[in-house]
Amino acid sequence: MSVDESLYIKNIAELGETEEVTVSDDVHAENGMKLLAKGTRINRSVLNRLLRHKLVKPIDQTTMINDAINRETLVTAAGALMDNNTEMGRLLRQLRDSNFPQRVFNRVRLLPVVCNKLTVAQRLYEPLFLHSLRVALAASVVGEQLGCSEAELETLATAGLVHDIGALHIEASQLHQSEQLRSEHWRQIYTHPWISHLILEEFQEYTPHISRAVLEHHERMDGSGYPHGLKGSQISRAGRILSFVDFSVATSQKLGLRHMFTIVKIHPRAFEREVVQVLAGIVRNFDEVLQPSVPRIEIGVLRNLMATVSETLSSAPMEIPLTVANPSPQLKTMMGLLQRTVQALTLMVHRIGFELKNVEFSIGRLEGDPVLQTELEVLLHEIHFRLRGLILELHRYRYADENCLKGFDLLQSWIIGTEAKVNRMRELFPDPSESDKAA
Known part of the structure; x- marks a missing residue:
């Protein structure tokens, strides 16, 4: 399976309409044709030229975005999440000090390709970017509570941050949440862990542990997940942690952490018990910072x-x-x-x-x-x-x-x-x- 870059190239070109996005090296098609010279700005005016050809290198390997995401901007953005008055912000402030974002993102392996992906997410699809930050922070908290080694914490922080970069390559992720998904969108959603994995496995810095955890972040302990329907110990430890953390963060944003455990009760064998118990213990100890049960449907x-x-x-x-x-x-x-x-x-x-x-x-x-x-x-x-x-x-x-x-x-x-x-x-x-x- 190869990564289809057409939609992502459109995202890069769209970003280039408002920000400086340039070619850092000559861009060639697989047939040898030179498509863009080094220094050329990427925007809508060159989009068709790029889409008509299969590129020798992925677009991110020859693209430079001005003021792209770096470690400092990640720390600042994560700090803002901790400071705001959301349920997760209040909980993180109870659990960790203000230097926690710095510690988390010092562990993250950042290559230019990943910085580009995160920049596109931040500028064009902010909810996706914020979700990635939350997962990196939450996975680090759970990993620390479980007594994970520093190497495992590095894997969790990095995988948490980059687990959804494949979503930038699929149409389904860019629909408004209230829009109706069609069958082709559903299939795209099933493939996005694979796309993220394929992007990462090109770089030794992300293999094998980080790319594997990313591939497994929608697997479930009872075999009900995707893309492979893995069960139990077939899923790596980092994958088992990331699976539950990603689910918890996404669910808590919609329904609140208190009611995330209702879904856990519905699917009692979907997640590793030890990981669930860690988060359950945190929630019990800091019940006062959680949103009260306020029904939204008559x-x-x-x-x-x-x-x-x-x-x-x-x-x-x-x-x-x-x-x-x-x-x-x-x-x-x-x-x-x-x-x-x-x-x-x-x-x-x-x-x-x-x-x-x-x-x-x-x-x-x-x-x-x-x-x-x-x-x-x-x-x-x-x-x-x-x-x-x-x-x-x-x-x-x-x-x-x-x-x-x-x-x-x-x-x-x-x-x-x-x-x-x-x-x-x-x-x-x-x-x-x-x-x-x-x-």
Whole structure:
């Protein structure tokens, strides 16, 4: 698998419209043609020339961005995160002194290629940049609490900072969070750890430990992650730590750290127990700095969402009918995916203590209990995410074999109906980007 640079080159050219981005060495195409001379400014005017050819070297290896990210700017930006009045800022101030960002980013291995990527993220996709800073800081805290060696802490800090640089190469990462993902976007999301890994493995400074942890940051202990579906000890220690930290930071930005553990309760075998316990201990000791449980969705809306989930799961066709004489491999794969997802989502609901078959009883339990109400919000967010992914995957198999659903009208109608329901559910959730505005 090679890295497609076309979208990233567009990002570089876009940045060049407002900042000085120049070629640090002659840029050649693979056919030997000289495309740009050293010192040429990169902006929209040269974009088509670059996109028409495959470059000999990745664009970052021949690009110089004026006032690019360096260690000092990372420390300053991380210090600002610690100083602000967000949940994570307050927690970090309780745990570490003001020199902590300096210690963390002194450990980070910074090459010009990475500095360029981080600069593009900071200038064009600030939420992505801030997320990377938070993960580097949080991974360092967890690593220190676990007693990791200095070499391991260096791996965690660096991997935390660079784990999402591959997202700059995919369209899906650059959509507004409220926009609807299409099936091709879903596939891109699955590949972004690979892209980050491929970028890093070109440099010995990032191999093997850092690039491996980056590749594994969406793997899960129970095998439910991606891109390889690794399990348990197949994932490196740094990968297991980074996996949970990345999840925790992303979830806490949307829902708060207090409710991140609701999702851990939903998926009890997804993360390494030792790592979860470290963060759980921190949260227990500093409960006063966490956001209180404030429901964001009215009970009437929760009732509608819960009823939609109940009807969707109970109506899912779980067996291939006899009318399908010779089920194709595609259909068998689709049914296996559907069965596993429906069973997993049903179990998730039961783990939190709700009943799909008795929505009114479950909703009645929420009266006067904001903590339980917010737990249900978290659960429904997670179910919506999983259903959306399921539908996109089913569409992918269906498009690969247009005849695979022949004679199975019930599954065809369930897919179409569930897609419509998932889209309606999405409109009922608060805008997830709102939580980043104060951060």
